[in-house]
Amino acid sequence: MKMLINVAETVVADALRGMAAAHPELTVDVENRVIVRRDAPVAGKVGLVSGGGSGHEPLHGGFVGPGMLSAACPGEVFTSPVPDQMLRAAAAVDSGAGVLFIVKNYTGDVLNFDMAAELAEDEGIQIAKVLVNDDVAVTDSLYTAGRRGTGATLYVEKIAGAAAEEGQPLERVEALARQVNENSRSFGVALTACTTPAKGSPTFDLPAGELELGVGIHGEPGRERRAMMTSGEIADFAVNAVLEDLNPRNPVLLLVNGMGATPLLELYGFSAEVQRVLTERGVAVARTLVGNYVTSLDMAGASVTLCEIDEELLRLYDAPVRTPGLRWGV
Amino acid sequence: MLHADFFRRWMTAAAASVEREAERLTALDSPIGDADHGSNLHRGFAAVVAVLEKDAPDTPGAVLVLAGRQLISTVGGASGPLYGTLLRRTGKALGDAVEVSEGQLADALRAGVDAVMTLGGAAPGDKTMIDALVPAVAALDESFTAARSAAEEGALATTPLQARKGRASYLGERSIGHQDPGATSAALLIAALADTAEHREATDA
Numbered sequence: 001m002k003m004l005i006n007v008a009e010t011v012v013a014d015a016l017r018g019m020a021a022a023h024p025e026l027t028v029d030v031e032n033r034v035i036v037r038r039d040a041p042v043a044g045k046v047g048l049v050s051g052g053g054s055g056h057e058p059l060h061g062g063f064v065g066p067g068m069l070s071a072a073c074p075g076e077v078f079t080s081p082v083p084d085q086m087l088r089a090a091a092a093v094d095s096g097a098g099v100l101f102i103v104k105n106y107t108g109d110v111l112n113f114d115m116a117a118e119l120a121e122d123e124g125i126q127i128a129k130v131l132v133n134d135d136v137a138v139t140d141s142l143y144t145a146g147r148r149g150t151g152a153t154l155y156v157e158k159i160a161g162a163a164a165e166e167g168q169p170l171e172r173v174e175a176l177a178r179q180v181n182e183n184s185r186s187f188g189v190a191l192t193a194c195t196t197p198a199k200g201s202p203t204f205d206l207p208a209g210e211l212e213l214g215v216g217i218h219g220e221p222g223r224e225r226r227a228m229m230t231s232g233e234i235a236d237f238a239v240n241a242v243l244e245d246l247n248p249r250n251p252v253l254l255l256v257n258g259m260g261a262t263p264l265l266e267l268y269g270f271s272a273e274v275q276r277v278l279t280e281r282g283v284a285v286a287r288t289l290v291g292n293y294v295t296s297l298d299m300a301g302a303s304v305t306l307c308e309i310d311e312e313l314l315r316l317y318d319a320p321v322r323t324p325g326l327r328w329g330v
Numbered sequence: 331m332l333h334a335d336f337f338r339r340w341m342t343a344a345a346a347s348v349e350r351e352a353e354r355l356t357a358l359d360s361p362i363g364d365a366d367h368g369s370n371l372h373r374g375f376a377a378v379v380a381v382l383e384k385d386a387p388d389t390p391g392a393v394l395v396l397a398g399r400q401l402i403s404t405v406g407g408a409s410g411p412l413y414g415t416l417l418r419r420t421g422k423a424l425g426d427a428v429e430v431s432e433g434q435l436a437d438a439l440r441a442g443v444d445a446v447m448t449l450g451g452a453a454p455g456d457k458t459m460i461d462a463l464v465p466a467v468a469a470l471d472e473s474f475t476a477a478r479s480a481a482e483e484g485a486l487a488t489t490p491l492q493a494r495k496g497r498a499s500y501l502g503e504r505s506i507g508h509q510d511p512g513a514t515s516a517a518l519l520i521a522a523l524a525d526t527a528e529h530r531e532a533t534d535a
Contacts, residue, residue, distance in 0.1 A: 053406075076373075078364045079406040107496050108407035111449065115402065115411055137500075143492070144499035199356065199365045216500060218364040223502060 001200050008197040012054045012074060019061060023324050026064055027092075033085050035061040036071040040093045046164040046173045047071065047093030050102040050157055051086060052109055053078040055196070055297045056217055058325025059153060066330075067321035068161035069102075077196050077297075078218045080108035086116030090125050098126035098170035100177060102156055104149025105133035106218070128170050130177040132156055134184045134305065136245045137214025137223050148216045151255050151294050151305030152184035155317070158326065162319035176316070180307060187241040188303030189234055190215040190222060190259060194296045213237065217259075217296045217303075231266070235273035238304045243281055248308040251286035253317060254278070255305040260295035262302055267291065270302055286314055293325065331429040336530060337393040338382050343522035345375035351518055358511040362498040367409065367511040374405035374413070390430050394421025408496060409512065412446050412459065413519075419445035432527075436470040443467050450495060457493040457505065459512035461485065466520045478524035481517040488513045 005011050013030055020028035027036045041047065050060045051073035060072035070093035075081035090099045099120065103113045110131070117127040132149035160177040168176075190212040193202035206212060211229065212222035229237070256271040258264075271290045278285055286309060294303070309317065320329030348355070352368030359367035378397045387393045398418030402410050420442030424430050430438075443463045452458040462484040469480035488510035496512070498505045 075406045076370065077366070079366055079370055080408075080410075082403050082406050082410060084403050106408075107450065108410070111408055111411035112406065143494050143502070145495055145497070148500065196365055198369050199360065203360055203365045216497075218497065223500070223504075 001195050003195075003197060005197055008200070011197045012076060015054070015057070016061075016074070019324070025322075026324075029088070032088055033075075033081065034071060034073050034089045034092065035064050036089065036092045037065050037069075040070050041095035042070075043095050044097055044167055045070075045095055046097045046168070046170045047090065047095065047099040048102060048157065048161055048164055048173075049073070049086060049089045049093060049099055050153070051075065051081045051089070052104050052106070053080055053218065056295050058292075059294045060157070062325030063154070063157050063323050065321070065323035067165050067319060068157055068323050068326065070164075077198065080106065080112045083112050083116035083119055086113060087119045087123075090116070090120045090127065091123065094125045098128065100160060100164070100170065100173055101127060101129045102153065102160070102177065103129055103131050104153055105131050105146050106148060107145050126170060128174040130156065130160070130174060130181060132181050134181060134186045135216065136185050136187050136241050137216075150188060150217050151186040151257050151303050152181055152307060154255060154289075154293050154326070155184055155253060155305070155307045156180045158321060159313055159316045161321070162316035165319065176313075180313065183246075183309070183313070184305060184307040185242045185246040186303050186305040187238045188215045188217070188222075188259070188301065189213050189238060190296075190299050190301035191228075192261065192298075192300040194260065194299035196297065211301070214241070215296075215299075215301065217294055231270045232273045232276070235270060235277050235304075239274055239277040239281070242304060242306050243283070246306060246308065248283055248306065250308050250310060251284040251314075252278075253307040253309055254285045254288045255293065255303075256288070256290045257294050257303045257305065258292040259299040259301040259303070260292055261298045261300040264291065267302060274304055287317060331431060332390060332435060333429050334386075334388050334390055334393050336526060337390045338386070339529075340523050340526040341375070341378050341382060341393065341397050343526050344519050345379045347518045347522050348372050348375045348515065351515075355511050355515055358509055358514055362493065362501055362505050362508045363511060364497060366407070367515065370405050370407055370409055371413070371515055374401045374410065377401075377404040389424075389426050389428055390435075391421045391424035391426055394418065394424065397421075408450070409515075412450055412512075415449050416442045416446050416463070432474075433471075436467065439470060440467045452495040455491060456495045457488045457491040457498060457510045457513070458495050459510075459516040461488050461491075461510065462513040462516035462520065466516075474524040474527040478517075478521045481520035485509060485513040485517040
């Protein structure tokens, strides 16, 4: 396996050095692994901190900036960050208005953010937390760690970020973040496994003629394996899985997300199929994003996320955002 | 009686064992997790050894509390908080005594394991580190050697189970047939404790 790296041990630090050089509008603490918007803390503004394992770029460091996250803490590849990073991030962005932790539902992320919240509260920082768990591939939470957080994370960070930018108070920003999560569902498929730098070989064995349905974003296998399908068949499967769980009566935001190794040529073609299924099912799409936003290193495949919106959520979604990975209205 | 030095040697032995077995732990984590359990624990225990060399606490409790804090600060994932809590809460239960009996250590470890179960919400049979730790602390009343065997048996017994906690739980029935990496590393930690105790007895004799 060939990778454009020096050694596996320094991939995260090397990437952060590159981010720092490319984005002088961010403060990148390479040693402590915290990415902060340069003007933080912004007076009167709620701070938004997210984080998780590295390998999902641009999530989360690529979503730091005006209109979205105040700070992000990247962990090792596919490993949640540690509480010390989260505490540093919270302290760097708290203006006294409090900090919202946006946490994807994975055991490691949840435990580390819980510990960080306790430490931050000991230091007098008011903390609220929202758990993102939009993945419909995980069904029965009695027998699992609960639904994973995947594509909806982008919507939570964007919409809560816009509300915070307007100066809305912590309770309101938290409530909006929860509403976005509750209105969102995702389903992902993998055409190949991914290869982590530390392991150097694919994390699971997926023969050429097969695909995994219902994958998460950490290279873990999905719920089910089938013979390779066409883009249209995958779109039918993924959208139907989402709509089994979400019955939108209002228009939706649509995210057709690449897992890292699928070219835009394929993603746009897949997006056309997804739009076709949504039209057939009578679901109106208000805004569409197509691209690699919540990735899994070099995994090929895609996920579909729908978020049912109202006027307020759409207004906040459309509000200006200026980050390395998402930018409009500015 | 056990002194701070015994606990430092336990942590050093655990670090050496995790380093030796890192590839195997990662290989176990590959089919049902995300293939980093070995490298994450290796990073954490190397940091524990480094901090204990720099800063030498003089009570058993302080050694374990410091080691636990270091794991929380360096491992990440679920293993960091879970192993960190195990050692921190065991250390806290030992208090600030300069020496502790084997019985006191058994009681303290039981308190540590209880804290891990509360934090992670896992019970025996969920295919997690708890499946090695719970039988180990039960057997500790008998001997360190019995605890090592119980932990190893507990880890092996996770193979036919379906995971209900952690990342492996997302696989549902497909998690069956794989030994749990967390139970395996927990058995290494208990084996390192037994090795340290046996080595001490050999030197004392």
